[in-house]
Amino acid sequence: MTYKDFGLVNTRAMFADAIKRGYAVPAFNFYNMETLQAICRATTDTHSPVILAVSESAMKYMTPDMLMGMIRGMGFTPGNVALHLDHGGSFEACEKAIKMGFSSVMIDGSKLPLDENIALARRVAEYAHQFDVTVEAELGTLSGIEDENTFSDVSHYTNPADVVRFVRESGIDSLAIAIGTSHGAYKRKNDNEELRFDILAEIARELPEFPLVLHGASSIPQHLVKTINELGGALKDARGIPADQLRRAVSMNICKINVDSDSRLAFTAALRKSFADNPENFDPRKYLTAARENITENCIAEIRDIMNSENKAM
Ligand code: G3H
Ligand code: 13P
Ligand code: ZN
DSSP states (O other): OGGGTTOOSSHHHEEEEEEEHHOOOEEOOOOOOHHHHHHHHHHHHOOOOOOEEEEEEHHHOOOOOHHHEEEEEEEEOOTTTEEEEEEEHHHHHHHHHHHTSSSEEEEOOTSSHHHHHHHHHHHHHHHTTTTTOOHHHHHHHHSSSTTTTSSSOOOBBOOOHHHHHHHHHHHEEEEEEEESSSEEBBBSTTTTTOOHHHHHHHHHHSSSSSSSEEOOOOOOOHHHHHHHTTTTTTOOOBBOOHHHHHHHHHHHTTTEEOHHHHHHHHHHHHHHHHHOOOOTTOOHHHHHHHHHHHHHHHHHHHIIIIIOOOOOOO
């Protein structure tokens, strides 16, 4: 089976269109049936293309067979859905995903020295391209959250001087860059912090028309944080990337925006609310329906307010 048998596409045409028409394709992470259904409902209702992102740990959680069974069960019509390995940690992880039916992979060698990062990305790209699978790699490392509640002060912004060589020598199809975003729900110590648009501008100048990717780009909607905290949660000082900064990044060649934490918040807020409002309920389908709907609502809001990808499905 190849990804085409699942009605999936690689990211090449998606990114070309996104750059041409000034939007970002959302990459939403999923890890179970409800999150997958929620994301797909949001993107079909808004006629938006989508990249369904699966981390290695999410793949382990679902198991490869269940994951691909769910993908088959969605019954995609070809054109607007890519299945993407998020943060692949090795050549072997990318190879396995491609054999399973993924249409796009990320090889994350961002913690390696530059030459090793390039060599690893090239090896994955040479393999993936034989199957018409597209490849993302990362240059620079995102600060923050290896531990959800602490800020790491270590941040290595992408050096614009390296990007042309990296892309040319590796042969990758898109590049994730570090300009001040970070994974998780604690992205900024205060509201004044800005992304490094100066670095983004230089990279975009060096790589005109080349697809750039923003990880760690959840906006951490405060109404979701508030609901969680009011109902017993403890997400103190959770802060994301403001929508206006994300929109500005989209106007500067960022054509894939990765969102995971926001969906986790939508899921968690809906569960807490459902438990609080219906203490007598013990049918998981009821609270999981609420969770699914809340994720859909949040994805639709982000497709409209941040990605500008509504009605861009081909
Ligand atoms: O960028 C990382 C994603 O949010 C996936 O996280 O490994 O906990 O599934 P995970
Ligand atoms: P967030 O934690 O900001 O949602 O980032 C997700 C991500 O980058 C997945 O690769
Ligand atoms: Zn990421």
